[in-house]
Amino acid sequence: MTLDEVIEKARRLVEPSPEERERRISVARKVIEVVENGLKERGLTNFEVSLQGSLAKDTWLPENRDIDIFIILSKEHPYETLRSLVKILIEIAQDSGIEWRLKYAQHPYIQYIIESYEIDIVPCYRIEPGEKPLTAADRTPLHTRYVLSKLAQKPELKTEIRLFKRFLKVVGIYGAEIKVEGFSGYLAELLTIYYGSFRELIHEVADKWRPGKTVIDIEKHHTDLRKVRTLFKDSPLVVIDPVDPMRNAAAAVSLHSMSKLILAGKIFLNKPSIRFFEYSNERPSTELLKGRLLPPTVLIIFPYIENLPPETVWGEAKRLCRSLCNTFERYEYKIYDSSAWTDERNIIVIALTLERETLPEYELHRGPPVYSDNVLNFIEKYVNDHESVGPYVIGERAVVIKRRKYNTAEKLIRAQLCQIAPKHLRRICNNVKILIIRNVEDLAQVPEPARDFVLRFMIKRESWLY
DSSP: OOHHHHHHHHHHHHSOOHHHHHHHHHHHHHHHHHHHHHHHHTTOOSEEEEEEHHHHHTOOOTTOOEEEEEEEEOTTSOHHHHHHHHHHHHHHHHHHTOEEEEEESSSEEEEEEETTEEEEEEEEEOOOTTSOOSSTTTTHHHHHHHHHHHHHHOTTHHHHHHHHHHHHHHHTOBOOSTTTOOBOHHHHHHHHHHHSSHHHHHHHHHHHOOTTTEEEOTTOOOSOHHHHHHHTTTOSEEEEETTEEEEETTTTOOHHHHHHHHHHHHHHHHSOOGGGSSOOOOOOOGGGTTTSOOOOEEEEEEEOOTTOOHHHHHHHHHHHHHHHHHHHHHTTOOEEEEEEEEOSSSEEEEEEEESOSBOOSEEEEEEEETTSTTHHHHHHHHTTOTTEEEEEEETTEEEEEEEOSOOBHHHHHHHHHHHHSOHHHHTTGGGOEEEEEOSGGGGGGSOGGGHHHHHHHHHOOOGGGO
16 A cells, blocks of 8 residues: 555544544533532532543544543632542532542542543643643643644644554554653644644654654744753653743653654655554464564562552552663673563563573672772772682782672562662562563463563564564
8 A cells, every 4th residue: 555545544544433523522511511510519619611632622533432621720729629629529420420430640630431431520720821830730721722723724634633643552652641651642733733744744753853852842932942952851852832831742752652653653654554553453472472582581570559549550660670670780680671561450560581581600790900099908808708719800900709699580689679669569579479481381370461461572573563
């Protein structure tokens, strides 16, 4: 298929049907009415219940079941009022027979479940462009207003945005949450608005984007983009938020996610395929591992921590993964790949691909240069140590041969895990299970909830590559 043919076919995949549009809008209106009336009955004043997010902007994908409704408070309401809305929204749900869940972000919010739709009810404060927000959600109504103003000028951008969102989802980098560290829906909208079409956007990404160098300022808030780059020097991608010149709308995007998008863009343009817009229902198979090179994979498996928000668990798992990589490298193990994962119900897994799982029993321990004032302390420490050979001199340094402290990956993990684990994982680090996967047969030991994750981690080849 040509690029034109693929994009045309993808347009039909990402466009919702009229029936689905009507059904979704009907559910949103029902919830807005229920919430608005419920708040008024409980004496709340100076607020607005408003549809936000992709449904408000008509940039949602047919498969998405989420709806965003915001309760926008005037700033005369104290923060305690905002926090108290959670309890009130639970009461409204119970009075109306609506199923609900408690969710967490900067502050707790409520999710209603109606007809399989997940409706987030999020309190925030009303602010103006450039005004400092009081909560992380306060900018969202401004984002909606901005995107709607652009779509009013070019309604055809709605489909272009949908194409880009689906591309991001299939590649696996859609979402700003810590689980993904990818591209938010708002960022996808901004990028499509900036480049004018999905086709132009993917061409620019594939040909011109460079991590640490790409800066996009749609409304030209800044005159010197080099200064902007230094302002957000730790971000691989910088996209200035049109409603807040001092905010990077791409702050959540990791180097990994940006690089995946660049690579996927290059492959898609080189060999256009509808698979970049179609979800694969196939589970990863051990057949893809048979006969292939299998460097050892270490799995550190925790039980899930009850009553802890998934965002917190993902954050701690990813921090522990980074700490383990640093620890392994400090003790001279080479890490080829690493990942953290949780099913958010039963299990947390840290996976590491190692060059080797064991090291020689002995190591050369290098001391200070012979001209250093510290060299005598080194000599005194080891000169009568029967567990070492030396001290002697190699080049300009005093050295000894000594027994390696941790000559297996499992020993190192058992010794260091509780010291480096973040606080919640530290509480359960004595309950971990450590598995070493050396061959396909060892996969039988992997708990079923983690099996697909482990297989994908070991295969290390994205579905859109084959």
